[in-house]
Amino acid sequence: MSASNRGELLAGYGERVPVQELAARFNIHRATVREFARRAGYPSRAPEHSEQLRAEAARLYAKGLTLIQVAGQLGISDEAVRSAVVATGRTIRPRGRHPINL
Template sequence: MNWDVLVHLAGWFSNPRKPLMTLIRRVLRGTRRSVSRPEREPIEDVRGPVAENSPRPQTRLSVPNRAALAEEYAKGVPVDELVRRFGVHRTTVHRLAAQAGVAVRRRGLDERGRREAARLYEKGMTLEEVAAKLGVGDETVRSAVVTSGGTIRQRGRRPSL
């Protein structure tokens, strides 16, 4: 039997895949020794180490901008305006204000506002309607109603007034 013909036929009908061919070429060519890169020293500035490969874009405020943000916050400038002006997240505004020693403002209702929210809700307004009237979030109204001893109605059609 002629083995050369059989080997040739086997090669003719086989269909080696690209990854296999790549592996064979690399084995035949020989492995190259990989050169390890020297370790880089961490990058630092006056604020400390700089984060690398952050999954989200971050705005790093300079020391004067941090002071300006804290000063504006202390004057009572709304957080949403500071977020827009400085390009940071609202939690960053609160964190920087606290770091600067400024008392952090909490949005919400005082005792009188909580009683008013509970009264309006008990009269038949929805949480969203009370929230819009008082200029707060519906979760703030829900909390005020529960704190005042009220119960939250089930969702759905309101009873006619």
């Protein structure tokens, strides 16, 4: 990545542009965006999703929806759902069909 592009990326990171957006803009992986920011001395960002959204994700998963179903319903990634579930002290179910408890 050129120095000018790296500068632009870091400026965006400093302005709180979402990491996913920066990764898409510069055609790099999200982890690469975070690594450039870390090397430049930026502090690690707090979770990008609100506590309310994370709680809702965990609640829907606990009702029986899959990670992908919850992600689709809330417009977040399945990894964000997984993180929310684990953060609430719950475990991820084994793969396979599970009844939905509505």
